[in-house]
Amino acid sequence: MLNMGGPSTVPETHDFLKNLFSDSDLIPLPFQSILAPLIARRRTPQIEQQYTDIGGGSPILRYTNLQGERMAALLDELHPATAPHKHYVAFRYARPLTDETARQMKADGVQRAVAFTQYPQYSCSTTGSSLNELYRRGKAGEMGDVEWSVIDRWGTHPGFVEAVAQNIERALAQFSESTRAETVLLFSAHSLPMSVVNRGDPYVLEVSASVAKVMERLKHANPYRLVWQSQVGPSAWMGMQTNEALKGLARLGRKQVVLVPIAFTSDHIETLYELDLEYMKEAKEHGMEIHRAESLNDSPVFIRALADMAAAHLRDGLAGSAGHTSVQLGLRCPGCTNATCGQQKAWFARGGR
């Protein structure tokens, strides 16, 4: 289960940020090995405070382990031919990091593994970075002799769509019945720098596709927008920004909003801090009534969806590319200049050999 991870405790924040700013697949910096530790150190106090404010750390490891354990148990029933199933977690920036998990898999003698991204929608800065890291570790022989296949994106999977839709319905139910239909559904996803969008990254399209599917499932009963949050630094990012959108809606007299996190499956500082503590407080000051759709966290509908995706993957394989990866994973962004992307795709298409 691949994801970025987060500091489980406040003191792990510095290492998390240092790993994040050292990742040239996410943030290419000049003199990265020198600049990354400096930027990380400078940002640490502010981000430590945010993790303190949300209860002393990121819940992502706890939720990923819970999702993984329940998914593996369901998978034993759904696809006994490959049982027993076991989940491993490989985070990109927090423990357990990919190298630690690789060593564990080697020690356990794992022979067959599915690299299952936990980002619903594909971006080269997120899932792409995790696959590049896995490729580097695999090529270095750190994982032993494992046959790999990849579940690289699932932003339109019916089970995922259903789980999100149900959480939206629960949030909508908190509004008075007489005005419920006027409530705006504001889908919010982590933004991307325009430099990434403009090299042909698929993320913006795939997040939009998730929103379209969820709205279809909700029979378009409410008006909606997709907006983007958490941009960092001075460069241009994909907009409109979530907080600006909230202010704009208040100005236009649209005072009932459900905020919907759509690109991350468990709670993290963006939902618990940015959305709940910053934006919702500000929106309430503008006289809005605002509720947030819960993150998927321990949603049984979502966990069942993960198991269904894994079972279908193991049962049917995938079209094309010898069955190890999706057809879509094989295509690099038209503007890609990162040689690792090409090597990674070829390596996974051969089953990680």
Ligand SMILES: C=CC1=C(C)c2cc3[nH]c(cc4nc(cc5[nH]c(cc1n2)c(C)c5CCC(=O)O)C(CCC(=O)O)=C4C)c(C)c3C=C
């Ligand atoms: C699917 C979601 C995400 C995409 C796409 C994404 C791209 C992206 N992010 C940065 C820079 C930073 N992101 C940071 C934190 C962070 N990012 C995501 C998700 C996506 N990022 C999450 C969920 C988090 C927070 C972790 C948590 O526990 O909440 C940070 C660090 C925080 C900070 O310093 O403000 C940075 C920096 C870039 C440059 C990028 C695309 C290229």
Ligand code: FES
């Ligand atoms: S940046 Fe998208 S494939 Fe390399």
Ligand SMILES: [Fe+2]
């Ligand atoms: Fe990010």
